[in-house]
Amino acid sequence: MSSAPSFKRLPRAVREQQMLDAAVKVFSRRGYHAASMDEIAEDAGISKPMVYAYLGTKEELFVACLQREGTRMTEAIAGAAAPELPADERLWRGLRAFFGFVGAHRDGWAVLYRQARGEQPFAGELAAMRARLVEVVAGMLDHALRAEGREIAGTELEVVAYALVGASESLADWLADHPEADPERTATRMMNVAWLGADQLLNGVTWHPSAG
Amino acid sequence: MSSAPSFKRLPRAVREQQMLDAAVKVFSRRGYHAASMDEIAEDAGISKPMVYAYLGTKEELFVACLQREGTRMTEAIAGAAAPELPADERLWRGLRAFFGFVGAHRDGWAVLYRQARGEQPFAGELAAMRARLVEVVAGMLDHALRAEGREIAGTELEVVAYALVGASESLADWLADHPEADPERTATRMMNVAWLGADQLLNGVTWHPSAG
Amino acid sequence: MSSAPSFKRLPRAVREQQMLDAAVKVFSRRGYHAASMDEIAEDAGISKPMVYAYLGTKEELFVACLQREGTRMTEAIAGAAAPELPADERLWRGLRAFFGFVGAHRDGWAVLYRQARGEQPFAGELAAMRARLVEVVAGMLDHALRAEGREIAGTELEVVAYALVGASESLADWLADHPEADPERTATRMMNVAWLGADQLLNGVTWHPSAG
Amino acid sequence: MSSAPSFKRLPRAVREQQMLDAAVKVFSRRGYHAASMDEIAEDAGISKPMVYAYLGTKEELFVACLQREGTRMTEAIAGAAAPELPADERLWRGLRAFFGFVGAHRDGWAVLYRQARGEQPFAGELAAMRARLVEVVAGMLDHALRAEGREIAGTELEVVAYALVGASESLADWLADHPEADPERTATRMMNVAWLGADQLLNGVTWHPSAG
DNA sequence: CATGAATGAGTCTTCATTCAT
DNA sequence: TATGAATGAAGACTCATTCAT
Missing domain, CATH: 1.10.10.60 (Homeodomain-like)
Structure with a gap:
């Protein structure tokens, strides 16, 4: 009408x-x-x-949220870290994409990593998502190693990847709680820790994005 | 009778x-x-x-759990990392104590870091605990820096410490979910990531506990 | 269908x-x-x-009851006692309306004056309602006094009104407990006590409604 | 020892x-x-x-309170109103004793007349106590009537007594809520209302205690 | 005599979920 | 499609009352 x-x-x-x-x-x-x-x-x-x-139901609704936010994040990261780049550049781009996403979707991040973690029915769903991410990072590292003709046991590599992912998640939580913080700088800090380690940082070595 | x-x-x-x-x-x-x-x-x-x-009440009961477990953990770590040791040794002992605690109190860890994180009334309590831990780690790093006559901005240091704590928490979560895993080995892995960074790890450098 | x-x-x-x-x-x-x-x-x-x-909640529900019954009663009385009538006639009509209401809503009366009295959270609400009633009665008396060019201290008047209201409430309670009793007769009795006092009653003077 | x-x-x-x-x-x-x-x-x-x-049990305990306070009050009143005095003097002394008691035992009064009123298990107990009081007052009036050779139907008399008792209770409640109020003055006011009625009060007649 | 420890039973309140219109 | 009306089920919390020491 x-x-x-x-x-x-x-x-x-x-x-x-x-x-x-x-x-x-x-x-x-x-x-x-x-x-x-x-x-x-x-x-x-x-x-x-x-x-x-x-x-x-409520449970299905929450899973739907989880999946939408998870997919968005995964795609944002995957689209950033091109496999043909050198390892540090890939890691850097991945981190930048990750913190950029968290900074722009603080609510989504909270649902994903703060709420889903403790609730039994969703821990599995979340663990699977994180496992995919860990695998990506581990693959990145493995790729770099093989390029130099070396190798590390799968488990070992996975644990390192796990630690890197965990550190990133923690900084992401920090970022989500500090609206005034800059995602890009946070990513740079994470990159320093991840790439150089405490030892070198203590010795004055620092890492900087090459161009940006 | x-x-x-x-x-x-x-x-x-x-x-x-x-x-x-x-x-x-x-x-x-x-x-x-x-x-x-x-x-x-x-x-x-x-x-x-x-x-x-x-x-x-339920809330008070949960806080009581939080405090008991938090105190236990804090004491376990504090008792391990003596200030007169060199930075890497202190970090290593702290990590070993931390993962040892988590391995022995998986339930307590779950309450502390999985449940308390998402629930509004306890996030503050937990954040305070973590903040103390971050400060301890940051202090460790700062101490080592000053020993060499150098310095890093407080915020910068704090973020690095935050990342290290976050990585440890993630591995702790992993440990809590893998009953067969060895806390000591997990601590060693974490130490490698934290101390050496991905770059050196990729270049074949590894860190090993000196004596035990 | x-x-x-x-x-x-x-x-x-x-x-x-x-x-x-x-x-x-x-x-x-x-x-x-x-x-x-x-x-x-x-x-x-x-x-x-x-x-x-x-x-x-239960408390809100009780207040809702209180207010519905209180409003009904207040309106019933207010609609009956027209200000242009002489004092005794006004008092009589008010009493008749009051006892009529109680006779017809014994449950409501019980809620209002038996339950609300003792429960701390409602005593205030009830006291306010009674205060309004007392003021009306006091106003009635004051109006009659001024018509004859005399005056009584406010407090004094209020206490008299308070006593009259209290006596009426007590008889109302009695009425609520005696289903066979006639509200109209009860009102007449109350009128006798209130208007004439024990002294005159003892001396054989009685008051009767003029027409009806 | x-x-x-x-x-x-x-x-x-x-x-x-x-x-x-x-x-x-x-x-x-x-x-x-x-x-x-x-x-x-x-x-x-x-x-x-x-x-x-x-x-x-709690119920028995409450009844015990009820009885102790009730007995105290009854005795205080009974001891004051000697049967050989004229009606107005007896009423006056009874009222003075009553308000004196309430003023001195505000808590006891609250238990007796505010709490017991609404609770089913005690309403009976309370009603019995009040009935005794009403009977005493009715007896007082009847005695005075017979002394003059006149008579009023029992029910009629009882209702008048009931109203007087009710009015007194209301003023007692008022007294219990006003710690600064003087029991003696309150008794005088009640006496005025009870003995003279609104009509005479409006016409300037007042009653005063003779000696004290 | 005196009490800390212990509980069965019951109440208020909320919420995910569904029906009837 | 869209919604106001409706509820089964469950959980936090309290309290009068009684043992066992």
Whole structure:
């Protein structure tokens, strides 16, 4: 009857994104358990039965958030670290992409790494995501080693990668809690620790991005 | 008549420890919200009202767990890293104590670093604990620097320390999830990453504990 | 198919009245503390969460009862005692309205004046209601005095009004406990006491409503 | 062994009075339900099992309070209004004793007339006490009537007495809430209302205690 | 006599989830 | 499609009351 802009009857895909936006926001602020479906629905400007119809139960909704944010982050990082570059350059670009993402999606990060960690049903999902990331980093290191004709036991490499990922996550948490902090500088700091180690840092050696 | 241990009418101090043991166990398995006071009481072999009488509300109980485990850990680490040793030795002993503690108190670790992180009321408590740890590490580094007559800006140092602590926490999480893993070896790996950095590791340099 | 009244999915306003009815009934029978939300919900033919959704906590629910019954009573009395009438006539009409109300809403009266009196959180609310009533009565007396060019100190007047209100409340309690008693006759008795005092009553003087 | 004053092992009767004192105090402040046996025991400086051993369950304890305070009050009044005096003098002395008692035992009054009123198990006990009082007042009036050779129907008389008692209770409540108010003056005011009625008060007639 | 230790039972309150319109 | 109405189930917390020492 009318072509006036109606705020209802939006296409399903749009609605779902609105809901996920609201869910990520509420989950990150309240935590998984303390978040109520009521609040999420209200924040999305929609009624509760709609949320259930579109995205299923609370658990499924949280997983959907996890996956959307996880995919976004993974893609951001993967798109940055091209395999043909030297190892330090790849690591640097990966870190820059990672901290850039966290800085721009602090809510998403909170859902991903703060809430999902402690809740039994999601720990697995999260562990899988982190495992993929660790594998990428380990592959990076392995690639560099093989280029020099050397090799390290898989487990050993994995643990190193795990530590690097963990350190990055911790700095990311710090970044998420400090809105005034600069993602780029944080990435540089992480790069220094990761690439040079405490020993060299203590000896005055530092690493700097080459061009930027 | 009998000296067999009676399981009833125990003195308050004993019961409190039993309750804290049970609470740490249940909180670590279920997460803060999903844990029920019923289950904790049952696991402690006592009725719910006693838990409330001795340790207060669920929130207070969780804080009590946090503090007991946090104190234990802090003391374990502090007792290991003597200030008169050289920087790498101090770092190594601190890490060994840390991973040794986590390996021996996996539940406690889970409560401390997996559950407390996401729950608003405890994030502060936890952040304070971590801040103390970061400061200790930063102090370690600063001490070593000054010994060589050099200096780094406080913030810079703190971030490095933060990254090291974060990496250790991540490996600790990994350790807590892998019962077969050896704390000592994990500590050695962490030491390598922290002290040498990826660059040197890739170049075949490794660090080894000197004596033991 | 059928126009028989459906007992489900009633609009909010209707349900709220049902709940208040049930709450007044249960509160009056059991007392505030002994009344359980379960019983109130069951008596209203609805589940507990609806009660919480519509009327809030037990305390809020009780206040809602208090206010509904208080408003009803106040309006009944205010509508009866027109200011242009002579003092005795006004008093008489007010009393008749009051006892009529109590006779018709014995439960409401019990909630108002038996339960609210002793419970700390509501004593204030109730005291305010009674204060308004006392002021009305005091105003009535003052009006009559001024008409004859005389005056009494405010405090003095207020205490007299307080006593009259108290006497009426007591008789109302008596009325609420005696279902067979006639509100109109009770009002007449109260009028006699209030208007004539024991002295004249003892001397055979009595007061009678003029017409009706 | 020692004649030093021991605060324990007091004779039973003394202990019971201490407990009743504490109970009256706590019941009057918190209300019957909100009062906890814990608080009463603590306030009495005694352990809970002792309270149970001496005075029974909470309900029995409350009844004991009711009876002690009721008896005290009844005796105070009965001792004041000698039957050989004229009606107004008897009423006056009764009122003076009553308000004097309330002024001196505000806690006891609160237990008696504010808490007991709404709680089902005690309403009966209280009603009985009030009934005795009403009968006394009614008897007073009847006595005065018969002295003049006249008579009023029993019910009629009882209702008048009931109203007088009710008015007195209300003023007593007012007195209990106003620590600065003077019991004697309050009694005088009540006497004026009761004896003279509003009509005469409005016409400037007042009643005064003859000697004191 | 006196008490710290202990609990069964019950209440308020919330929330994920679904129906009927 | 969209939603107000509705609830089963569960969890935190309290308290009168009683043992065992």
